[in-house]
Amino acid sequence: MSEGSLISQRFGIHQARIGRDFVIHFYGSSLQKFLGIDADINTAKSSDVLPEIVGIERIINTIIDGGSRETSIKRINRIVDGPLPAEVFFDLFIINDDRGDDTAALVIRDVTGETLIRQSLQQRRNEIHLLQQDLSEKNIQLMKSQKELRELNKGLEKAVDNRTRELKESIEFSRRLFSQTVNSLMSALEKRDPYTAGHQQRVALLAEAIGRELGLSEHAIEGISVASRLHDIGKIYVPSEFLTKPLGLSEAEFTVIKTHSSVGFDILRDIEFPWPVATIILQHHEKCDGSGYPFGLKGEEILLESKIVTVADVVEAMATYRPYRFSSSIESALEEIEMNSGILYGENVVKTCISLFRKKGFKWNA
Ligand SMILES: [Fe+2]
Numbered sequence: 448m449s450e451g452s453l454i455s456q457r458f459g460i461h462q463a464r465i466g467r468d469f470v471i472h473f474y475g476s477s478l479q480k481f482l483g484i485d486a487d488i489n490t491a492k493s494s495d496v497l498p499e500i501v502g503i504e505r506i507i508n509t510i511i512d513g514g515s516r517e518t519s520i521k522r523i524n525r526i527v528d529g530p531l532p533a534e535v536f537f538d539l540f541i542i543n544d545d546r547g548d549d550t551a552a553l554v555i556r557d558v559t560g561e562t563l564i565r566q567s568l569q570q571r572r573n574e575i576h577l578l579q580q581d582l583s584e585k586n587i588q589l590m591k592s593q594k595e596l597r598e599l600n601k602g603l604e605k606a607v608d609n610r611t612r613e614l615k616e617s618i619e620f621s622r623r624l625f626s627q628t629v630n631s632l633m634s635a636l637e638k639r640d641p642y643t644a645g646h647q648q649r650v651a652l653l654a655e656a657i658g659r660e661l662g663l664s665e666h667a668i669e670g671i672s673v674a675s676r677l678h679d680i681g682k683i684y685v686p687s688e689f690l691t692k693p694l695g696l697s698e699a700e701f702t703v704i705k706t707h708s709s710v711g712f713d714i715l716r717d718i719e720f721p722w723p724v725a726t727i728i729l730q731h732h733e734k735c736d737g738s739g740y741p742f743g744l745k746g747e748e749i750l751l752e753s754k755i756v757t758v759a760d761v762v763e764a765m766a767t768y769r770p771y772r773f774s775s776s777i778e779s780a781l782e783e784i785e786m787n788s789g790i791l792y793g794e795n796v797v798k799t800c801i802s803l804f805r806k807k808g809f810k811w812n813a
Pocket residue numbers: 678679707731732760
């Protein structure tokens with residue numbers, strides 16, 4: 448084997464010659480080995496060892512004649528027999544190399560390595576393409592899910608908004624209904640005793656103002672307002688002629704009138720107010736020194752709310768016309784509570800009430 452042939456093999460080139468009879472003349476043994484045939488044979492019919500040539504015989508003759516320079520068949524693929532059958536790829540060239548011996552050069556270039564690399568690259572590219580496709584489908588799915596989620600969220604937000612609005616409306620309605628009920632109860636009493644019409648409402652206005660001035664919470668002030676508007680509800684059980692009597696009441700009649708705070712308690716005790724309304728009413732005629740009724744409670748035993756209602760009640764009653772007494776003035780009402788501050792009435796409450804009238808200009812609207 449020549450040196451040139453070794454180099455050729457190294458670069459995957461195998462050579463032979465082909466004649467007009469389409470018989471292949473081998474030299475060396477590299478092409479035989481490459482094609483997986485007996486290395487000792489020198490000639491072979493091309494249709495036996497390279498059937499790819501069948502069909503291009505006329506072109507081969509034209510090349511041998513010098514009418515054409517070369518032809519080629521690319522990427523021929525075959526399984527070569529051997530101890531280990533192997534798949535090979537090769538390009539086949541028929542070339543006129545001007546030997547003038549009625550043959551042409553037959554050159555085989557082994558492209559197995561690069562073809563396999565190319566195939567594997569293509570396979571990798573296909574895999575990547577599939578992965579990208581999968582990824583993009585997942586992305587689309589994700590975007591769809593996100594959109595669905597956003598829509599779901601929007602729906603939820605809307606439902607929560609609607610429910611919140613309904614709830615607010617329902618709370619507003621309940622508050623209105625509650626306030627209307629309290630006012631109805633209030634006017635039920637005042638229907639029997641027209642002289643005290645508006646008394647409880649005015650007591651409520653003053654008691655709320657005292658509570659606010661004392662820094663009580665809005666919730667506590669609301670409780671004081673409700674208790675004030677109902678504080679004399681127990682008088683519903685007192686005969687109306689006692690209530691409207693122009694002159695002094697007998698002791699027996701006064702005893703009946705005095706039941707109104709416990710009767711008020713009994714009427715309201717089973718209502719689940721969020722404030723101690725019934726107890727505030729029960730204690731609204733108690734006095735700090737224990738001289739009040741029904742229990743003669745003292746100082747700290749009396750609820751602050753009751754002390755507030757008591758002061759507002761006394762001031763309103765004294766400042767307003769009553770059948771059994773001519774109207775005194777607000778000033779004499781304030782003098783009365785000031786004189787009895789800490790004795791009958793809570794000191795802080797009295798101080799706050801006086802400051803409301805004298806310094807803050809508190810007035811009941813006409
Ligand atoms: Fe009363």
